[in-house]
Every structure is written in structure tokens, then in C-alpha cells.
Amino acid sequence: MLTVSLTPHRDFLPADTPDQRLFLMMKIKPQAEAAQSRPSxxxxxxxxxxxxxxxxxxxxxxxxxxxxxxxxxxxxxxxxxxxxxxxxxxxxxxxxxxxxxxxxxxxxxxxxxxxxxxxxxxxxxxxxxxxxxxxxxxxxxxxxxxxxxxxxxxxxxxxxxxxxxxxxxxxxxxxxxxxxxxxxxxxxxxxxxxxxxxxxxxxxxxxxxxxxxxxxxxxxxxxxxxxxxEVINNIKLDIQTVKGVKLAKITRVYPDQAEYPLLNPPYPIGNAAAGDDTIYILEFTIDSRTSSRARIAQIGLTYDIPGLNRRGEQPPLNVVVQFLAGQGTVAQVNQEVMGYVQQRNIAQLASDATKIADKDPNKAEQLLETARRLTVKIGNDDMLASLNQASDELRKTRKISSNTRKTVKMGSRGKTIKMEGDIDEQSSLDETIRNITGT
Incomplete structure (x- = not known):
């Protein structure tokens, strides 16, 4: 009833390296029988x-x-x-x-x-x-x-x-x-x-x-x-991680954005519409590990199909990572996954900028400029218009008006762009974000 795929942002991670992050893209899509049903x-x-x-x-x-x-x-x-x-x-x-x-x-x-x-x-x-x-x-x-x-x-x-x-x-x-x-x-x-x-x-x-x-x-x-x-409802995500690996964040990144609270597992992660993917980024923190190929987590899903009056279950999926000695073999990243991570970062940068604009307009301006650069690369023109408005106000008045602040917040979580191609200047933008926000 549900097609599920998992894609990490890297196929390999460096061994013997503490405090690493793994971004795992999870795509789900209703299969034909579920997609043709009609929920109440x-x-x-x-x-x-x-x-x-x-x-x-x-x-x-x-x-x-x-x-x-x-x-x-x-x-x-x-x-x-x-x-x-x-x-x-x-x-x-x-x-x-x-x-x-x-x-x-x-x-x-x-x-x-x-x-x-x-x-x-x-x-x-x-x-x-x-x-x-x-x-x-x-x-x-x-x-x-x-x-x-x-x-x-x-x-x-x-x-x-x-x-x-x-x-x-x-x-x-x-x-x-x-x-x-x-x-x-x-x-x-x-x-x-x-x-x-x-x-x-x-x-x-x-x-x-x-x-x-x-x-x-x-x-x-x-x-x-x-x-x-939304023919698939009440999706719940169960994740079992090995020692030294923790789930840090669950974010729906397409067709729009939402960050789900990590309260009590299994974690509710919403619904899935017919005819398109629903895409999530699962962020993990990983302690230092020796050179090996290891399963770091196992993922299961349960869900309802109201139009068929049926419950479904996805067989457990393993998250396997290869840890390699040396940095040269682990530099390549999956651009599709990172494109969604960056769209998530745009939302965070925009939100942070609106919060601090009155107290620290210079840093807010820096955050907005980074968000703008990312948005240009991704090609979200509607979001770019909102960020431009906020940047112009900040330069002219050293503040962001209430109306613009609300629009920027709404826009940063609005309809996202489906990623298909590469994003240029990825490493330099990543470095900029880390320097500004610590992300």
C-alpha cells in the first residue's frame, strides 16, 4: 500500500570521528490501490x-x-x-x-x-x-x-x-x-x-x-x-538506533515543511497524499565508530488507509552506513538529499532572523543574506520575494515590520521545491551556515 525508500546524504562516513551528522531522506508514496481510494x-x-x-x-x-x-x-x-x-x-x-x-x-x-x-x-x-x-x-x-x-x-x-x-x-x-x-x-x-x-x-x-x-x-x-x-493517514514512525546513535530531528520537507516533536515513540508524522511523494529528512547524531560497515538504525512504519478501512505496516528497513578511515573517500554527498536539508535550513535561518532583527539587525541581515543565497540556488521564487522584502526593510529601517515578519515565517514553511538537480557552491554554503548558526 505504501512505497518507501531511504537515501543517506553520504554513502560513506569517516571512521574514528566524533559528533557526526547523518541526514537520511525518507520518501513515501501511496501505491495504486490506496491512491485510488477516497477517505472520509x-x-x-x-x-x-x-x-x-x-x-x-x-x-x-x-x-x-x-x-x-x-x-x-x-x-x-x-x-x-x-x-x-x-x-x-x-x-x-x-x-x-x-x-x-x-x-x-x-x-x-x-x-x-x-x-x-x-x-x-x-x-x-x-x-x-x-x-x-x-x-x-x-x-x-x-x-x-x-x-x-x-x-x-x-x-x-x-x-x-x-x-x-x-x-x-x-x-x-x-x-x-x-x-x-x-x-x-x-x-x-x-x-x-x-x-x-x-x-x-x-x-x-x-x-x-x-x-x-x-x-x-x-x-x-x-x-x-x-x-x-490524503489517502494514507495516521502515519507513525518507529526507529530503533544502536548505541552511540540518536535521532535528533524529523522534518517533513516536501510538499511543505513541518518539524515533528520527538515526544513519545512511535512518532506521528502526518499523512500522505495520492499522486506524489511525501518526503522527510531524518537527522541522526553519531558518535565515533571504527572502520566497518554497520547497521545504525532500523525503521518501521504503520498507517491507516481510511478509504479501504484497513491498517498497513511497512516491514522494517535497515539504515546501514560504511565507516571508512581517511577523509578523501567520504566527500561526495547526495545533492537531492542536501537540497532538502538546505530548504529546511532556509526556514530556520529566516525564523532566526525575524526573532533577532530588533536586537541585532546586523546578524539578522547576515542570516537573511545566507537564506537568500540558498533560495536562489534552489529556485523558490515565492520564498525569495519574501526574503527580499525582509532584507530591504532591514537595510532601510533596521527592523522587520510585523506584516513582513509574519509573511516570511509563513513562506519559509510553505510549499517547497521538489529537488531533481544539483546545487552549486554546496560546500561553501554549508560552511557559511555552520559559521552563522552552528548547524
């Missing part, structure tokens, strides 16, 4: 109903935009009896306006949507997240997803992050969308830790990664289509 979907919408949601943007209040968008989804013709919707709202309190209901019960769901305008108050996101988890956390054999729409700063950020970890353990991606003066770092963390997406909604679109508020209905429909296309 379970979608929970968590909508901010705090007082600021009644502010006008482009001729409508933010809440009116949400209401219109949800109703357009219901009337899109893309939902069936097997697709279910729940609607939860939050301000300083939270309540479930409608529990999981077949999406074809349009009138019932629209009545619940209309109730969104009956509430107002402060902003406590965690209360809404808790209710959503209670609704969809125990749903099996279905493509599950939560979508948050908010415009404010919330009380209880750490409660939100802990709940995001609970969502991650249940393998439920969160799409976190913000408009106005929201906490982009929190929404970035929530979506990233769950393997979801982060969106910056704007009244006027200046950069490719932004979501124009008038396009919001289409965005929600596309998010639902993506869930319908």
Missing part, C-alpha cells in the same frame, strides 16, 4: 469570536468573512455524506456550536454558523482547542484536520502549545490562520508541531505567500480538498 474527512473549525473579530476589513467584518467562507464550502459540491464537520467558537469562553455532522446536512450546519455572531469577549484559544481535541481526537479511519482562525493575542500560550503536542500525538494537523495583530510565533508553533500549515490573511496582498481575505473561501475549499486527497 473529519474537519473541525475553531473560530475566534472575540470583540476584535467585528472589525471591518475590505467592506466586511472578519467574522462575516468566516461565515461567508464556511457557507461557500458547504455549497461547493465537493463534500459528501462521508465528510463530517464540527464548529467550535472561542473568546474568553468556548462552546461547540455543532458536533460532528455529515456535510450534506447543509441547513443544520448553516444554522450553527449563523450563531457565531452571538458571541464576544476576550481571547483564550486553549479553551477552544481543548474542545476540538475532545471532538475529533478519538475518531479513527478518517482524514482528520483542525482549522483555527484568529485575529488576536491569546491568554495562556503555553496551554496552547501543550494542547498542540496532544494534537500531534493524535496525528491531527492544525491549519492556523491569522489576520490582523495575532501572535504569529504561537500560530507557527501550533501548526508546525502538528504537521499543519500556517497562513497570514491580509486585506491587500503584497507578497506571494499571503492569503488575500477575499480569497479566503477558496483557501478553505482547497484545505478540504487536500484532506480528501
Amino acid at each position: 474527512t473529519t474537519f473541525a473549525f475553531l473560530i475566534d469570536t472575540s470583540g476584535s473579530m467585528y472589525e471591518n476589513v475590505g467592506g466586511m467584518t472578519k467574522l462575516e468573512v468566516v461565515i461567508q467562507s464556511l457557507k461557500k464550502l458547504l455549497h461547493s459540491g465537493r463534500l459528501t455524506q462521508e465528510d463530517r464537520i464540527a464548529l467550535v467558537r472561542f473568546d474568553d469562553q468556548a462552546s461547540t456550536l455543532i458536533n460532528l455532522t455529515p456535510a450534506t446536512q447543509i441547513q443544520t450546519i448553516e444554522s450553527a454558523i449563523d450563531q457565531l455572531t452571538k458571541f464576544s469577549g476576550g481571547t483564550v484559544l486553549s479553551r477552544g482547542m481543548d474542545q476540538v481535541l475532545g471532538i475529533i481526537g478519538n475518531q479513527g479511519m478518517t482524514s482528520r484536520r483542525a482549522l483555527i482562525f484568529t485575529d488576536g493575542q491569546t491568554i495562556g500560550e503555553e496551554d496552547c502549545r501543550q494542547l498542540a503536542n496532544d494534537f500531534a500525538q493524535c496525528n491531527i494537523p492544525i491549519t492556523a490562520l491569522g489576520v490582523g495583530d495575532y501572535n504569529e510565533q504561537l500560530l507557527d508553533d501550533i501548526s508546525n508541531n502538528t504537521g499543519g500549515q500556517f497562513g497570514h490573511v491580509v486585506p491587500q496582498k503584497d507578497l506571494p505567500h499571503q492569503i488575500l481575505i477575499t480569497d479566503f473561501p477558496s483557501y478553505i475549499i482547497q484545505a478540504y480538498q487536500q484532506a480528501q486527497n
